[in-house]
Structure formats: C-alpha cells, structure tokens
Amino acid sequence: MxxxxxxxxxxxxxxxxxxxxxxxxxxxxxxxxxLTIALVIANTVVLPSFASWxxxxxxxxxxxxxxxxxxxxxxxxxxxxxxxxxxxxPLMGLSNxxxxxxxxxxxxxxxxxxxxxxxxxxxxxxxxxGVLVAVLRYPPVIATLAVYFVLxxxxxxxAPNPVNSYPHWTAELxxxxxxxxxxxxxxxxxxxxxxxxxxxxxxxxxxxxxxDDVAAFSAGVDVAAVRILAxxxxxxxxxxxxxxxxxxxxxxxxxxxxxFVLIALAxxxxxxxxxxxxxxxxxxxxxxxxxxYLIQTLLAALGVDVFYVxxxxxxxxxxxxxxxxxxxxxxxxxxxxxx
Amino acid sequence: xxxxxxxxxxxxxxxxxxRFPLLQIVALIALFxxxxxxxxxxxxxxSIDSMLVLASFLGIAAAGQxxxxxxxxxxxxxxSIITxxxxxxTLLGGKHWSFGAIVAVILGTAALVGAVNGYLxxxxxxxxxxxxxxxxxxxxxxxxxxxxxSVYGSVPGWFTRFVSPASTVAGLHVPQVVVLWIVLTLVIxxxxxxxxxxxxxxxxGANERAAQLALVRTELVWVGAFATSAVxxxxxxxxxxxxxxxxxxxxxxxxxxxxxxxxxxxGTSLIGARGDYWRTVLxxxxxxxLTTNLVGHSYSEATQQIVLGLxxxxxxxxxxxxxxxxxxx
Numbered sequence: 181m182x183x184x185x186x187x188x189x190x191x192x193x194x195x196x197x198x199x200x201x202x203x204x205x206x207x208x209x210x211x212x213x214x215l216t217i218a219l220v221i222a223n224t225v226v227l228p229s230f231a232s233w234x235x236x237x238x239x240x241x242x243x244x245x246x247x248x249x250x251x252x253x254x255x256x257x258x259x260x261x262x263x264x265x266x267x268x269x270p271l272m273g274l275s276n277x278x279x280x281x282x283x284x285x286x287x288x289x290x291x292x293x294x295x296x297x298x299x300x301x302x303x304x305x306x307x308x309x310g311v312l313v314a315v316l317r318y319p320p321v322i323a324t325l326a327v328y329f330v331l332x333x334x335x336x337x338x339a340p341n342p343v344n345s346y347p348h349w350t351a352e353l354x355x356x357x358x359x360x361x362x363x364x365x366x367x368x369x370x371x372x373x374x375x376x377x378x379x380x381x382x383x384x385x386x387x388x389x390x391x392d393d394v395a396a397f398s399a400g401v402d403v404a405a406v407r408i409l410a411x412x413x414x415x416x417x418x419x420x421x422x423x424x425x426x427x428x429x430x431x432x433x434x435x436x437x438x439x440f441v442l443i444a445l446a447x448x449x450x451x452x453x454x455x456x457x458x459x460x461x462x463x464x465x466x467x468x469x470x471x472x473y474l475i476q477t478l479l480a481a482l483g484v485d486v487f488y489v490x491x492x493x494x495x496x497x498x499x500x501x502x503x504x505x506x507x508x509x510x511x512x513x514x515x516x517x518x519x
Numbered sequence: 520x521x522x523x524x525x526x527x528x529x530x531x532x533x534x535x536x537x538r539f540p541l542l543q544i545v546a547l548i549a550l551f552x553x554x555x556x557x558x559x560x561x562x563x564x565x566s567i568d569s570m571l572v573l574a575s576f577l578g579i580a581a582a583g584q585x586x587x588x589x590x591x592x593x594x595x596x597x598x599s600i601i602t603x604x605x606x607x608x609t610l611l612g613g614k615h616w617s618f619g620a621i622v623a624v625i626l627g628t629a630a631l632v633g634a635v636n637g638y639l640x641x642x643x644x645x646x647x648x649x650x651x652x653x654x655x656x657x658x659x660x661x662x663x664x665x666x667x668x669s670v671y672g673s674v675p676g677w678f679t680r681f682v683s684p685a686s687t688v689a690g691l692h693v694p695q696v697v698v699l700w701i702v703l704t705l706v707i708x709x710x711x712x713x714x715x716x717x718x719x720x721x722x723x724g725a726n727e728r729a730a731q732l733a734l735v736r737t738e739l740v741w742v743g744a745f746a747t748s749a750v751x752x753x754x755x756x757x758x759x760x761x762x763x764x765x766x767x768x769x770x771x772x773x774x775x776x777x778x779x780x781x782x783x784x785x786g787t788s789l790i791g792a793r794g795d796y797w798r799t800v801l802x803x804x805x806x807x808x809l810t811t812n813l814v815g816h817s818y819s820e821a822t823q824q825i826v827l828g829l830x831x832x833x834x835x836x837x838x839x840x841x842x843x844x845x846x847x848x
Binding site: 312316317319321323326328329330332333335336340393397403442446449456487490491492494495497498501502504505506 | 639643652653843
C-alpha cells in the first residue's frame with residue numbers, strides 16, 4: 181500500500197497506515213475533534229435550536245465543569261510514571277464548597293479575592309499529591325485515592341447538606357458576560373494559557389518525563405519538581421472547575437462532584453492523551469469532554485431512555501480507545517515488549 | 520538471603536513485612552481491642568457476626584480485584600457488575616425463575632463481560648482502567664435500561680437467611696455467607712499457590728515478556744483473571760440482593776474504591792505479582808472493623824472517609840512505595 185499518488189499528502193515511501201499512525205501520534209486530539217464536529221452536526225439536525233445563539237451560552241456553561249475536570253486530570257497523566265489524579269473531582273467539590281460557604285458570605289466573594297484564593301488552595305492540594313507521588317514515591321493511584329477520601333470527607337464535613345448561595349458573579353460564568361458566553365472566560369482562558377504554556381521549557385520537560393522518566397533523570401531533568409508542578413497545575417485547574425461548577429449549580433452541593441470522577445478520565449482517554457504519559461494535551465481533553473457532553477444532549481434530544489446514555493458513553497469510549505490503539509496511539513512500548 | 524543485622528531496623532521490618540503481613544495483623548488486633556474496650560456491645564456475638572457478613576461482601580468483591588491487580592491490571596467495572604448482579608437477582612427472582620438458573624445466567628454474563636475486558640485490555644494494549652470503566656458503563660446502563668431501574672422483585676427466603684448474621688451452619692453459630700467466604704478463600708489460596716494457573720498468574724504479573732518466553736499464554740491469563748474478577752463481583756451483587764431484599768441502582772458504588780482499598784491495605788502491591796488473597800481478607804476485615812469502630816464512636820461519615828484516606832497512606836508507606844529514580848537507571 182505504498183502507492184501514494186503525487187497529489188497525496190502522504191510522503192513517498194511511507195505507507196498510508198504508518199503516516200496515519202505518525203499523524204495520530206503528533207496530533208492526538210484529531211479523533212476527538214472529528215467526533216465533536218460530527219456530534220455538533222447530529223445535535224443540530226435533531227434539534228435545530230441546539231445551535232441557536234440564545235442556547236449556546238447555557239450549553240457551554242453546563243459543559244465547562246466537565247471540560248475543566250478533564251483538563252485538570254490531564255497533567256498528572258501526561259507526566260507519566262503511572263500518573264493519574266483521582267482527587268480532581270473532590271477538589272472541584274472543595275473549591276465549590278469553600279467558595280459558597282466560606283468566601284461569599286464573609287465578604288471575600290469578590291472575584292479579585294476569591295479566585296486567587298481558590299486557585300492557591302487547588303494548587304497547594306495538587307502539590308501535596310505531587311509530593312506524595314514524586315518525593316515520597318507513593319504509586320499515583322494510591323496517593324490520589326487517599327487524597328480523594330480525605331477531600332471527600334472534608335467536603336462532606338463542610339457541607340453535609342446543599343447550601344444555596346445568593347446571586348453572585350459565578351452565574352455569569354455559566355451564562356453570558358457582556359454577550360460573551362462565560363465559558364470563554366473559564367475554559368477559553370485555560371486553553372489560551374495552554375497554547376502559551378506549550379512554548380515554555382517546562383512543557384518539554386513535562387513530556388520528556390512522561391515519556392521516559394529514567395532517561396529524563398539521566399539527562400539532568402529535576403523529575404520530582406516537574407511532577408510536583410504537574411500535579412499542582414491539575415489542582416489549580418480543578419479549582420477553576422469548582423468555580424465553573426458553582427456557576428451552574430449556584431449552591432454548595434457535594435452530591436455533584438462524584439459524577440465527574442470517571443467521566444474526566446474517560447474524556448482524557450477520548451481526547452487521545454496516552455494513559456502511559458508523554459503524549460497528549462489539554463485541547464484533546466476539552467474536546468473529549470465536549471464529545472461526552474454532546475452524546476448526552478443528542479440522546480436526550482432523541483428521547484432515548486437516560487440509561488442508554490450510559491451504554492452509548494461506554495461503547496464510544498471502548499471503540500475510541502481500541503481504534504486509537506490500532507493507530508499506535510497508546511503505549512507503543514507495550515507493543516514492542518510483546519514483540 | 521541471610522538476614523543482615525547491620526542494616527537499620529526499619530529496613531529489616533520492611534523486609535519482614537514484604538513476606539508476612541505482620542503490620543496488618545497487629546492493626547486488626549489493635550482495632551478489635553479498641554472496639555472491645557471502648558464500646559460495650561462491640562465484642563458481642565451479634566456484632567461480630569454482622570462485621571463478618573459485611574467483611575465477606577467486601578472480601579468477595581475484592582477477591583477478583585486482587586487477582587486482576589496481581590497481573591498488573593485494575594478493575595473499575597466492579598461496582599457496575601455488583602449493581603447489575605444485584606438488579607438481575609431481584610428482577611429474575613420476582614419472575615419466579617429457579618435460583619440455580621438466576622445464578623447461572625448472572626455468573627455466565629459476568630464471566631463473558633470480564634473475558635471481553637481482559638481481551639480488549641491485553642490484545643489492544645489499552646489500560647485496563649479505561650476498558651473496565653467503559654464496559655462497566657455499558658453493563659450498568661444496559662441492566663438499568665432493561666429493568667427500568669424499578670426492581671420490585673424478591674429473593675427466596677432461604678437465601679435471605681443465607682446472608683443473615685444470625686444464620687447457622689450445621690448447628691454452629693456462624694453466618695452461612697461467612698462459610699462461603701472461607702471456602703472461597705481456601706479455593707483461591709490453593710489455586711494461587713498450588714496450581715499451574717497460579718504460577719502463570721504470578722509470572723504474568725512479575726514480567727509479562729519473561730512469562731511469554733516461558734510459554735505462558737499471557738493473553739489467556741488476562742482473559743481469565745478479568746473473567747474471575749467479574750464473576751466475584753457478580754457473586755457479591757447476588758449476595759447483596761439477598762441482604763437488601765430489593766434491587767438498588769447504586770448498591771455497587773461504594774465498592775469501586777473500597778475493593779481497591781481492601782487490596783492495598785492488605786498489602787498487595789499495585790505493581791503486580793506481589794501479594795496474596797489472604798492479605799486482602801485481612802484488608803477487608805481491617806476496613807470493616809475500623810468502620811464499625813468509627814460508627815460506634817459516632818464519628819461522622821466525613822471523619823470515616825478522612826481516616827480511611829490517612830490509613831491508606833500510612834499502610835502503603837510501609838511496603839508499597841516505588842523505587843527511587845536513581846536506583847532504576
């Protein structure tokens with residue numbers, strides 16, 4: 181199958197399959213992008229009002245916490261070493277609870293004060309995860325599972341029952357702010373930061389450590405610092421996610437965050453980030469979360485029983501990761517090892 | 520290796536701990552004494568029986584998780600299959616199926632789902648975490664859609680007695696489900712340590728490439744391990760059907776992380792091939808005795824969760840930390 185014609189974008193002498201594989205490795209988000217576009221079209225066909233200007237801000241507002249949960253889960257996975265952060269969802273819950281219960285009623289609700297405080301809190305808790313993993317050498321699943329339980333307990337202690345908040349600025353994040361969907365501020369700013377972030381030296385270290393931590397260590401990279409920073413970054417994004425969540429629910433409600441735990445991981449996998457680390461990015465995770473959200477809205481618009489949404493979500497996830505592995509997207513080392 | 524007494528005490532304790540779960544046994548005895556001395560009804564027969572029944576639910580669900588973790592995988596479909604088994608039990612029981620047929624259908628379906636998990640994860644090199652997450656979602660969605668989540672079935676009376684803490688076996692005052700757990704523990708112990716299946720399992724977990732060179736069909740090991748895990752989860756679901764009497768669509772949820780917690784508190788390493796089922800039995804007993812203590816001292820659910828998190832860190836800190844990077848070059 182090397183008969184690439186002269187107009188083909190496939191370089192001569194490279195099989196189409198190999199080219200696709202290398203393209204998929206380079207642009208890990210392509211699958212989720214195609215899926216998202218297809219789902220947007222399907223949603224619009226089924227329910228034309230889906231794409232109307234009045235609907236979009238609200239839809240994006242509902243999507244924002246999912247997208248941020250997925251993006252927050254990404255750095256820990258990218259940095260490798262079996263990296264994963266199960267504590268992202270309860271940290272979003274904590275950010276939500278602290279904002280509504282502690283900051284807003286005590287005169288600290290002004291975004292100029294509340295947002296930095298919450299981001300700092302998220303970053304600190306993320307850094308604790310990072311220290312547990314990188315310095316104390318706990319396996320990431322165990323360290324973040326322990327933090328998951330501790331944060332879940334703290335959430336439950338702070339807000340055993342839902343607490344409604346009086347109207348405040350986060351409502352605009354879930355709808356519109358000067359005719360701009362509020363999600364542009366939350367998800368959009370994070371994505372913009374990501375594009376600048378990709379130009380930094382730290383980004384290179386992050387991927388190097390994720391790809392092969394021993395090699396990076398031998399090359400003089402401070403692996404522990406890179407890992408701690410990656411988990412801290414996830415924590416900061418989880419705090420942003422908690423703020424976006426507050427926007428949609430306008431209360432402190434700890435029954436919401438558990439639904440983000442698994443969906444965030446699924447969205448990261450859908451977005452093409454390799455779970456072994458070293459490959460992927462925020463854009464893929466945001467698109468993966470969007471695809472998950474669009475599957476839900478599409479099936480709801482079709483009047484499908486809500487339980488089939490779970491079936492469809494699971495099936496899409498399985499098909500996506502298996503198809504991805506066919507393109508050599510997940511863990512090529514695994515294949516080498518199996519000869 | 521001959522014990523080197525010049526090494527520090529901590530290193531020697533860790534060495535012992537790797538071979539024998541001393542810390543877990545001490546912790547279990549300490550927790551039990553704490554309860555006995557501080558709570559009046561703690562050491563009564565009925566209370567101990569209840570703890571044993573609850574521990575057997577957790578222990579059986581964590582049995583499959585142990586097998587999967589031993590080969591280096593993880594199974595997140597445990598709660599979904601528990602819920603599925605639970606709903607199917609009450610639904611089919613309400614339709615007056617014979618109990619044998621119900622169990623056969625549920626365990627057969629579970630084994631199939633588990634086998635698919637193992638195959639997809641191994642054959643396509645996709646992390647088991649994601650595969651089991653997806654398949655669990657498909658399973659629980661299908662069962663809920665099929666039953667419309669409204670399960671007003673019933674289970675046979677003898678089966679309700681089977682999981683009752685007050686039940687007896689041959690005149691002995693032991694809950695019947697606990698006897699089932701003991702039998703399963705013995706069977707798993709024999710299979711893991713005295714059969715070729717067990718040796719293949721540990722070989723696959725320790726080094727898959729080496730196992731393949733030793734002509735172990737590792738794909739079959741993965742398929743078998745995940746099928747086993749799903750079957751144990753389904754058994755827990757069926758037992759919980761008898762315990763609660765009705766189907767509940769969230770009954771499996773707590774077992775997602777509790778089954779993993781039981782394995783790691785027991786001392787089986789997530790890296791694979793290091794550990795054993797009887798450690799998980801200890802882990803399950805520790806978690807249940809701890810929870811009973813905390814509930815007895817009327818600590819809130821919130822405190823229980825925080826304590827659980829800290830205990831996981833404390834226990835794993837003694838045995839399960841990764842090697843330092845400088846030692847891996």
